[in-house]
Amino acid sequence: MTKINLLGLLENHALFRNISAVDLHTLQREVVKTELEKNTMLFRKGDQADACFIVVYGLVKLSIPSSQGNDKVLELIRPGQSLGEAMMFLDEPYPFYAEALENTLLLKIPRPALMRLLDRSPVISRQMMAGLSYRLLGFIRNVERYSLQNATQRVIDYLLQTSAMQSTNEVRLELKKHLLASLLNLSPETLSRVLHQLMDEQLIRVCGSTIHIGSPDALKTYQHSVVTLH
Template identity: 35%
Template sequence: MDAQQQQLALAAIRRHFLFSNFSEAELEQMIKSVRLHELKAEQTLFYQEQPADHFFLLADGLVKLFRTAPDGNEKVIEIVSPGQTVAEAVMFMRRAQFPVSAQALKASRVYGIDCSVYYELLQHNVDACMRIMGDLSMRLHSRLNDVFNLTQQNATYRVVRFLASQLPSGAQDGCKFYLNSPKHVIASRLSVKPETFSRLMSTLAQKGVIEVKGREITILSLEQLHQFE
């Protein structure tokens, strides 16, 4: 990266809570090893089981994390938005390999942080250690919720919960939002078939709960939406 790109990377890293407890000198040291990845849509950032020596911060764009089964089927694990980090847990693994693959859903800029540099800084910063432990604990809690919802709740519940999760705080009837990922990617994330996702969205529209115009979703009745949960 040139000097201007390094300053942009430093600003993005400084804003993220995993780096907020480091001094300016420590951040300056870290930024020297940061890599900028400029990805095109559908370009892969890393592959499942690839050796991992970096974790990543998404600056802009959209990235999906997925696993590929032996039969070739793809399961989307998470859709990563700007400001989120990816694969920070790998630095604590005895055999550091990425447990998932990562692919850009659209043009994206990603900063790669050297695990060894970050790990060395952690050894001298207790507050930063607590931050990353908190982050990993939240990730684990989120995955446990995912397992419960995917195994114990039906497809309608999962789709409705997804729609509700896209709403801003204080949302009211008439609130609009846009699906930031293709419908087949969202369907995979929810462990439903694409045709099932489309059918359930159509059913909600026919019942007057939502209105669908391409990727634009309007919630017509929050009360009715929550009745499906």
């Protein structure tokens, strides 16, 4: 088990910054550290939602399984983000599965422990509602993006957002290309065609799982100029 400062992680997480020291220490005793190796399932679709999770490090993929084997990627959960709260409140099973894409450490907060904390702290309740609202807004924006943006615009949007998150123009793809295509609601063939198109325009260079963006401003200008993808 990786040695971590559990109390420090809880104190510094946005959700728990305003709770009392007593509540924090009580919560600390009930939190379970969960380590997953790469490609390990955290839970499967249909499992009962009895906890929520906070990612300490690593990367978790949320997907809907498909009988054809082409699972639909819903979201990536990164360090500092949480998952599982909505199903826990509804007392419903998970409608998706969660898989670690890298070696990942999570904090598992059992449902009874979190419910007791929410009963005692209106501040925590409001913060959790805000977090769930942001997630909902994110899903709405994704639907809007898929409805209004063409394939080229979606790929550029992803590259620019990931570049900003990683604070570099050397973008490390977090997903294999067929999974990235699923996340962007594209076919793998369309994703490859768009990447080649951007390379031909000398806007990006691709080296394995790394994409070098020559100029984010030029890429953004090209995004706004593209109307259709042939």
